[in-house]
Amino acid sequence: MPVWLHITLIVLITYIVISVLLYYLQDYFLFKPEKLPKDFQFLYENQVVEEYNIETRDGAIINGLHFKVENPKGVVLYLKGNSKSIKGWGKFAVDFTRHNYDVIMVDYRGFGKSTGKRSQKAIKRDLQFIYNTIKEEVSEKYIILYGRSLGSGFATKLASMNNPKLLILDAPYYSLTKVTKRYMPFMPLSLIIRYPMPTYKWLKYVKCPIRIVHGTDDKLISFKTSIKLSQIKPKQTRLYPIIGGGHKNLNTFEEYHKVLSEIITGREKPIDLTTTSIGVKHSKK
Structure with a gap:
């Protein structure tokens, strides 16, 4: 066998093996869940x-938290990022309860106390079930969808299939395929990725106002992503850049809280930063 053919076969086999490993191990790379014991107290x-x-129709248990205020103006369904559990993410509920909105947070399958086999289809189905449950108690014109990082895609999908009052995207991605391609440009991601999460496709069918918040120094999901997303439905979209903001520290910027207040209330007004999550730090673990 010629040397060049031998080398070609080795490269081809290696490429195939890596592709297969990526297909089966991508959950490990995409999700960083924190498990909580059943008796954990929030x-x-x-x-x-x-x-x-x-309990879902396939027997999974979706665990969640409902942060309550007196005489709420509405409810925010907060869809978190790909790490930890709602134990830590719950600290950010104050950014909405301070505006007199109830907040509902859920842990995706395999996170916190939630159970069940995880897949893009299963998570979308779970979240639609949660949304339907909220609709039984609250009119859609009082529901705000807030998607943070990974949750931005799921929030967009929900908004595209329903009629919420508002869609807020925090550090959204164009699609997870695009994000992953930055790190593995030579892999056949369109064939092997099981969580393509095409936010840009779903955004085309969103009918409510869209508000995008993104740090200009985000190293994980480029700010350019939000510029592209804001151009999909420009008449109903507004982009709020947080100058100098990264991927995990927007809540430490005063401008972020000013922007959030403007988005939720529809007007600018002074804010008391002691009532916000500005002092909360994401864990480095």
């Missing part, structure tokens, strides 16, 4: 919160 200062568990 505690948050100065917050009224109720824990709930919802």
Whole structure:
């Protein structure tokens, strides 16, 4: 066998093996869940919160938190990023309860106390079920969808299939295929990725106002992504750049809280930063 053919076969076999490994191991790379014991108690200062568990049609349990206020103006369904659990993400509920909105957060399958086999289809189905449950109690004109990082794609999908009051995207991606391609440009990602999450496709069918918040120094998901997304439905979209903001620290910027207040209330007004999550730091682990 010629040397060049031998080398070609080795490269081809290696390429195929890596592709197969990426297909089966991508959950490990995409999701960084924190598991919580069933008896874990959620505690948050100065917050009224109720824990709930919802069983899905395939027997999975979706665990969530409902942060409550008196006489709420509406409810925010907060879809978090790909790490940890709602134990830590719950600290950010204050950014909405301070505006007199209830907040509902859920852990995706395999996160926190939630169970079940994870897939893009299963998570979308779970979140639609949660949304339908909220609709039974609250009119859609009072529902705000907030998607952070990984959650931005799921929030967009929900908005495309329903009629919420508002869609807020925090550090959104164009698609997970595009994000992954930055790190593995030579892999056949369109064939092997099981979580393509095409936010840009779903955004085309969103009918409500769209607000995008993104740090200009985000190293994980480029700010350019939000520029491209904002151009899909420009008449109903507004992009808010947080100058100098990264991927995990927007809440430490005063401008972020000013922007969020403007988005939620529809007007600019002074804010008391002591009532926000500005001091909360994401874990480095």
